[in-house]
Amino acid sequence: MYNQYSYRLGSETSGIREIFEYGLQQAAIVGKENVFDFSLGNPSIPAPTSVNAAIMDMIQNEDSLLIHGYSSAPGFLDARNAVAKELAERTGTNIQGTDLYFTCGAAPALVSVCKALHIDQHTEILGIAPFFPEYRPFVESTGSRFAYVPADTKDFQIDLKTLESMIHEHTQAVIINSPNNPSGVVFRKETLEQVAAILTKKSAEFGKPIYLISDEPYRELVYDGIEVPWVPSIYKDTIVCYSYSKSLSLPGERMGYIYIPSDMTDAKEVFAAVAGASRVMGHVCSPTLIQRVVARCAYEKPDLEAYDNNRKLLYHGLKKIGYECAYPDGAFYLFVKAPGGDAVAFSEKCKQKNLLVVPSDDFGVKGYFRLCYCVAKETIEKSLPIFEEVFSS
Amino acid sequence: MYNQYSYRLGSETSGIREIFEYGLQQAAIVGKENVFDFSLGNPSIPAPTSVNAAIMDMIQNEDSLLIHGYSSAPGFLDARNAVAKELAERTGTNIQGTDLYFTCGAAPALVSVCKALHIDQHTEILGIAPFFPEYRPFVESTGSRFAYVPADTKDFQIDLKTLESMIHEHTQAVIINSPNNPSGVVFRKETLEQVAAILTKKSAEFGKPIYLISDEPYRELVYDGIEVPWVPSIYKDTIVCYSYSKSLSLPGERMGYIYIPSDMTDAKEVFAAVAGASRVMGHVCSPTLIQRVVARCAYEKPDLEAYDNNRKLLYHGLKKIGYECAYPDGAFYLFVKAPGGDAVAFSEKCKQKNLLVVPSDDFGVKGYFRLCYCVAKETIEKSLPIFEEVFSS
Numbered sequence: 001m002y003n004q005y006s007y008r009l010g011s012e013t014s015g016i017r018e019i020f021e022y023g024l025q026q027a028a029i030v031g032k033e034n035v036f037d038f039s040l041g042n043p044s045i046p047a048p049t050s051v052n053a054a055i056m057d058m059i060q061n062e063d064s065l066l067i068h069g070y071s072s073a074p075g076f077l078d079a080r081n082a083v084a085k086e087l088a089e090r091t092g093t094n095i096q097g098t099d100l101y102f103t104c105g106a107a108p109a110l111v112s113v114c115k116a117l118h119i120d121q122h123t124e125i126l127g128i129a130p131f132f133p134e135y136r137p138f139v140e141s142t143g144s145r146f147a148y149v150p151a152d153t154k155d156f157q158i159d160l161k162t163l164e165s166m167i168h169e170h171t172q173a174v175i176i177n178s179p180n181n182p183s184g185v186v187f188r189k190e191t192l193e194q195v196a197a198i199l200t201k202k203s204a205e206f207g208k209p210i211y212l213i214s215d216e217p218y219r220e221l222v223y224d225g226i227e228v229p230w231v232p233s234i235y236k237d238t239i240v241c242y243s244y245s246k247s248l249s250l251p252g253e254r255m256g257y258i259y260i261p262s263d264m265t266d267a268k269e270v271f272a273a274v275a276g277a278s279r280v281m282g283h284v285c286s287p288t289l290i291q292r293v294v295a296r297c298a299y300e301k302p303d304l305e306a307y308d309n310n311r312k313l314l315y316h317g318l319k320k321i322g323y324e325c326a327y328p329d330g331a332f333y334l335f336v337k338a339p340g341g342d343a344v345a346f347s348e349k350c351k352q353k354n355l356l357v358v359p360s361d362d363f364g365v366k367g368y369f370r371l372c373y374c375v376a377k378e379t380i381e382k383s384l385p386i387f388e389e390v391f392s393s
Numbered sequence: 394m395y396n397q398y399s400y401r402l403g404s405e406t407s408g409i410r411e412i413f414e415y416g417l418q419q420a421a422i423v424g425k426e427n428v429f430d431f432s433l434g435n436p437s438i439p440a441p442t443s444v445n446a447a448i449m450d451m452i453q454n455e456d457s458l459l460i461h462g463y464s465s466a467p468g469f470l471d472a473r474n475a476v477a478k479e480l481a482e483r484t485g486t487n488i489q490g491t492d493l494y495f496t497c498g499a500a501p502a503l504v505s506v507c508k509a510l511h512i513d514q515h516t517e518i519l520g521i522a523p524f525f526p527e528y529r530p531f532v533e534s535t536g537s538r539f540a541y542v543p544a545d546t547k548d549f550q551i552d553l554k555t556l557e558s559m560i561h562e563h564t565q566a567v568i569i570n571s572p573n574n575p576s577g578v579v580f581r582k583e584t585l586e587q588v589a590a591i592l593t594k595k596s597a598e599f600g601k602p603i604y605l606i607s608d609e610p611y612r613e614l615v616y617d618g619i620e621v622p623w624v625p626s627i628y629k630d631t632i633v634c635y636s637y638s639k640s641l642s643l644p645g646e647r648m649g650y651i652y653i654p655s656d657m658t659d660a661k662e663v664f665a666a667v668a669g670a671s672r673v674m675g676h677v678c679s680p681t682l683i684q685r686v687v688a689r690c691a692y693e694k695p696d697l698e699a700y701d702n703n704r705k706l707l708y709h710g711l712k713k714i715g716y717e718c719a720y721p722d723g724a725f726y727l728f729v730k731a732p733g734g735d736a737v738a739f740s741e742k743c744k745q746k747n748l749l750v751v752p753s754d755d756f757g758v759k760g761y762f763r764l765c766y767c768v769a770k771e772t773i774e775k776s777l778p779i780f781e782e783v784f785s786s
Contacts, residue, residue: 001565001601002659002666003511010669046457059448064439070644104497104647108675118396134672141673172394208394250461252681254497254647266395273395276403279527280534281674282501288645290680 009137015362016040016133019347023356030354036383037356037375041181041332043249044374045306051248054296055289067292071285073275075102075257079295083257086298091230099262101274102286104254106217106243108278110175111138113213113239113258115277116270118142122170125213128158129364130182130335132215135175144172151365156185156326156335160194167202173211173239174199178228179218179330182363182370186222186329189229196235209237209265217243217256220301222330223308232261239270244294246331247302255290307332310373310380317384321391332374335360339391341367349393355386402530408755409433409526412740416749423747429776430749430768434574434725436642437767438699444641447689448682460685464678466668468495468650472688476650479691484623492655494667495679497647499610499636501671503568504531506606506632506651508670509663511535515563518606521551522757523575523728525608528568537565544758549578549719549728553587560595566604566632567592571621572611572723575756575763577704579615579722582622589628602630602658610636610649613694615723616701625654632663637687639724640695648683700725703766703773710777714784725767728753732784734760742786748779 013021016039023037058067074080080097088095103109114125125139127148139146149166152159163174174195178187199210214231219242222228232238243256260271285291311328318325324337336357338346343359347369350357360368373380406414409432416430451460467473473490481488496502507518518532520541532539542559545552556567567588571580580588592603607624612635615621625631636649653664678684704721711718717730731739736752740762743750753761766773 001510001512002663003509003670006509006511006666006669006673007662008669009672010665010667042463044458047461051461052452052457055452056449059445059452064445065437065642068440068444068643068645070435103675104680105675105677107677111673111675116396116399117394118399119394137673138675249458251463252461252678252684254677254680269400270395272403273399274403276399276401277396279402280399280504280530282496282498282504282531284498284500284647285645287497287647287680287683289682291645 014133016358019351019356019358022351026354035354035356036379036386038371038373039356039358041372042374043246043251044376045249045303047249048297048300048302050297050300051250051293054293058289058292067289069288071288071291073278073283073285075100075286076288076291076295079291082295082298091233093230093233095259096262099260101258101260101271101278102291103256103258103278104283104286105245105256106215106241107134107138108281108283109241109243109256109258110135110213110215111142111281112274112277112283113241114139114142114144116273117172117211118144119172123172124168124170125172126163126166126174127364128163128174128176130156130180130360130368131175131364132177132181133362148364153365156180156183157187157191158195160198163195164198164202167198167210169206171202171210173213175213175215177215179222181218181331182333182360183326183335184328184331184333185326186226186228189234192229192231192234199235199237203237212238213241214238215241217246218331220247221304221307221332223304223311224329226329228330232259236261237264239264248294248297248300249302250290253287253290255286255294307374310375310377313377314371314373314380317380318387321384321388323387323391332372334371334373335368336371338367338369343367343369346390349390353386353390355383355390407526409751412749412751415744419747428747428749429772429779431764431766432749432751434765435767436639436644437769438642438696440642441690441693441695443690443693444643444686447686451682451685460682462681464681464684466671466676466678468493468679469681469684469688472684475688475691484626486623486626488652489655492653494651494653494664494671495684496649496651496671497676497679498638498649499608499634500527500531501674501676502634502636502649502651503528503606503608504535504674505667505670505676506634507532507535507537509666510565510604511537512565516565517561517563518565519556519559519567520757521556521567521569523549523573523753523761524568524757525570525574526755541757546758549573549576550580550584551588553591556588557591557595560591560603562599564595564603566606568606568608570608572615574611574724575726575751575753576719576728577721577724577726578719579619579621582627585622585624585627592628592630596630605631606634607631608634610639611724613640614697614700614725616697616704617722619722621723625652629654630657632657641687641690641693642695643683646680646683648679648687700767703768703770706770707764707766707773710773711780714777714781716780716784725765727764727766728761729764731760731762736760736762739783742783746779746783748776748783
C-alpha cells in the first residue's frame with residue numbers, strides 16, 4: 001500500500017544515471033583512465049576561491065547561531081538584495097530583493113512554479129525539444145499535462161510556427177532553457193522576440209497570461225563573447241528559475257532562486273502561490289550559510305577557460321572526423337548527430353568501447369547524442385580516436 | 394490564473410510567524426530588552442564546535458569539487474553509513490546506511506513520506522493533538538485527509554481509546570512527535586507499546602500495514618536522564634523522520650533524513666516511493682558540505698545545560714505563580730493552561746505587555762499556550778513578574 005506513481009518514479013533509473021553507474025563499474029574493471037565518461041553534467045572547475053574564503057571568514061568571525069540559523073522562507077532579505085543589485089546592474093532593470101524567492105536549487109524552483117500555475121486537469125505546460133528530461137515529471141506530478149514543441153534541428157532555436165499552433169486555452173506556460181541542456185545553444189534575441197510576440201498574441205486571444213518559465217542554470221556559461229538575452233526584458237510575463245550549481249560550481253549545496261518580476265501579470269499572487277507551493281514541498285529556507293555566500297559572491301564570475309578549451313577541442317575534433325553538431329554557444333554540452341541515425345544503437349556501440357554518451361531520446365528528439373565536456377582535457381584527447389573508430393564502424 | 398490552494402497557503406501568515414514579526418516591530422519601538430518573545434523554536438545554543446571545525450577542515454584540506462559536488466539523491470553512502478553506525482550502536486539495532494534517505498530537513502522528509510503513502514482521495518493520515526500545525530497542509534497537499542486524535546490533557550500522552558476508534562480501512566499512517574512540540578512531553582514506552590498493539594491489531598483487521606511516522610527532530614533534547622524509546626524497536630512498521638536542526642543547532646542548513654527499517658512491510662517499495670516523491674519535489678540531494686559534517690559529527694551531542702536551566706527556571710517560576718503546565722521532559726517548549734480558559738484572549742492580553750506566547754488552537758487543542766524557552770536567561774527572569782501580572786488580571 002504505497003503510491004504507485006511515486007514508486008514508479010523512484011524505481012525507474014534515469015538513462016543518464018544508468019550510464020554513469022555503468023561507467024563507475026567499468027572503471028573498477030578496466031581502470032578509470034580507460035573509461036571516457038561524457039554522461040553527467042557535473043562541473044569540473046572548482047568553486048571560485050572567494051566562495052571558500054567567504055565560508056572560512058563567516059565560520060571564523062560570525063555568530064554560529066546567525067550563520068546556521070533559520071532565514072525566512074524566501075531567504076534573508078539582505079542576501080536577496082545583494083543578488084538583486086547585481087542582477088539589476090547587469091540587466092539594466094529594477095529588480096528588487098523582494099522579487100526573489102531563494103530555493104534549494106533550480107529543480108524545486110521549477111516544481112514550485114509548476115505547482116503555483118496548475119489550475120486543473122486540463123492545464124498544460126509546454127517544453128521545447130530538446131529539453132531537460134525532468135521537466136516531464138516535474139509538470140505531470142503537479143497534475144498538469146506536459147507537451148513539447150518538436151526540435152528545430154536546423155539550428156536548435158525554436159520552431160515558432162509549431163509553438164504557436166500548440167498553444168490553446170489551457171496552456172499556462174512555456175518552459176525554455178537557454179543556454180540549452182542538451183544542445184549547448186543560446187536562444188537568439190530575435191527568437192525570443194518572436195516567442196514573446198506569439199505569447200502576447202495568444203494571451204490576448206485567451207484573455208489570460210501565458211507565462212514563460214526561463215530555466216537558466218547555465219546563464220553565465222557562454223563563450224566567444226556571446227550575450228544571453230535577459231528574457232524578462234523581452235517578455236514581461238517571464239518567471240526566471242536559477243541555480244548556482246554551474247555558475248559557482250556548487251551543485252551539491254542546493255542554492256537557487258525564482259525571480260518574479262514585479263510588473264508581471266498577477267505578480268503578487270503568483271509569488272504567494274510559489275510560497276504556498278514551496279511550503280507544502282517542505283521548503284523551510286534554502287541553506288543559510290550558502291545564502292550568505294552567494295550574497296558575498298554576487299559579482300563573481302566562473303572561470304570558463306577550461307570549459308572553453310574543452311569545447312573547442314571536442315567540437316573541432318568531432319567535426320574533423322565528420323560528425324555533425326550544433327555549434328555550442330554555452331553550457332558544457334555538445335549535441336551530436338548519431339551516425340546511422342539510431343542514437344540508442346550508436347550509444348550502445350560507444351559503450352562497448354567504454355565511451356559513455358547519452359542518446360537523445362529522453363530529451364524529446366531522436367537521432368542525437370549528448371556529450372558533457374566538463375571532463376579532464378586528457379579524456380577528450382584520448383577519446384577522439386575512439387570517436388573516429390565508432391564513426392565509421 | 395494561478396493555483397488557488399497554493400495561493401491561500403502562501404498568503405496566510407502562520408500565527409506563530411505573525412507573533413514573531415510583531416515582536417520585531419515592538420522591539421524597534423520599545424527596545425529589544427523590553428520584548429519577551431517566547432514564540433519561535435529557533436535554537437539558542439550554538440552548533441557544537443566540532444561542526445564548524447569540520448567545515449573549516451574540509452574547506453582547507455579537501456577538493457572543492459568533491460565537497461560542493463552532487464551526491465546521489467539519497468546522499469553519500471559513506472555519510473549515510475556513518476550516521477547509521479551511530480544510530481545502530483545507540484539503539485542496539487542493525488540500521489544500515491542504505492536504510493537512510495537524506496533530506497533537506499524534517500519538513501520535506503514528512504512531505505515525501507506522506508506523498509509516498511497517498512493512495513487515493515479517501516486516504517487518511519492521523520495526527521495526535523497537540524501537533525505541529527504544518528502536518529495538516531503537508532498531508533492535505535498530497536491529496537490525503539488529515540484528522541487528529543484529541544489531546545489527552547491529563548498528561549499529554551495519547552488517548553488510546555480514541556486513537557483505536559478513529560482508525561479505519563483508509564488510515565494509512567499515524568504521525569507522532571516525541572519529544573513533543575508543543576507540549577515538551579516524551580511519549581512513554583508503555584504508551585508506544587499500546588499504540589503498537591492497536592496498530593498491529595488494526596493492520597491485521599484491514600489486511601494492510603498502518604504505518605507509524607515518527608517525527609523526531611527533538612530526539613536528543615531530553616532532560617533528567619529521560620530516555621526516548623526507539624520507536625522502530627517497538628513497532629516495526631515505523632518510518633522515522635529526523636532533522637539536525639535542533640540536535641546540532643543547524644536549522645538553516647536543511648539537513649535531515651528518513652529512516653525506513655529494512656524489515657518494515659514493503660520497505661523496498663516505500664523507499665522507492667519516497668525517492669520518487671522526493672524527485673518530483675525537486676530534491677536532488679541534501680546539502681553536500683553538511684552531509685559530510687553530520688557524518689563527521691555523528692557522535693556529537695548537544696550541550697543542553699542552558700536549555701535545562703531555562704526549563705527549570707520557567708517551569709518552577711510559572712508553577713509558583715499558579716500556572717498549570719505539563720512537565721516538560723524534552724524539546725524546548727512548555728505547554729501551559731491559559732488562565733480563564735481562552736488561549737487567544739490570554740495571548741492577546743500578554744501581547745499588550747510585549748510578552749509573546751502562542752495560543753494552542755493551531756496545535757489542535759484549545760485553552761493552552763506554548764512557550765519556547767530557547768531564549769536568554771534574562772528574558773525568563775524579567776518575564777516572570779509579567780506572567781504574574783497577567784495571571785490574575
